Amino acid sequence: MRVVLDWLGALALVAGALLSLAAGIGVLRFPSVLDRMHAATKPQVLGVLLLLLGLALRLRTPADLGMILLVGVFQLATAPVAAQMIGRAAYRSGRIDREQLGTDELADRRK
Template sequence: MIAELARYLGALLVLAGALFSLIAAIGVLRLPDLYTRLHAASKAGAIGAGLILLAVAVVSFDGAVVPRALLGIVFLLLSTPVAAHLLARAAYRCGEAPTATTTVDDLK
């Protein structure tokens, strides 16, 4: 009974994670400049991957897999925003201009 419930919950989490990952991929393809693409990839991509890792933790009944999956989620939540910030900062310093619709440039 509990194993079947865990499978359904895991499938729901995988679907939600795949949906967030799809939204991140569409954002990377459709958004106008590097900065907004980084925003889409770092936010929705990290949530999608985190939900998929959470599904692995729920479905797996192995005591060694659950802490690793949770540690992976923590690592994603800590490292993805830092990496996106560093990439955006490096792009700005190299002269990558934001799109013409950008109205506020605090670094100028």
């Protein structure tokens, strides 16, 4: 059973690292703020959670599992808020192409 958990942990670590790499490349290569914001949140959060799962499967001690769970909760709580603030600041500063927006819910609030 330990060998199976070790292999699953290794697989989760590799998958998380690849997703985090893809997110980093996306942040560097995507052309607009909205695309970069998407790359910085969705695959990055999933990559970090997979890395944490891989660590949990490898370490297996209660103290480590508690810390890993805490890191995962904070990641899930802070990444969407940071993306929202980045998007709002980009919108207010005029760095977003409004043609890319499907629905502009803030159009009536513009100064």
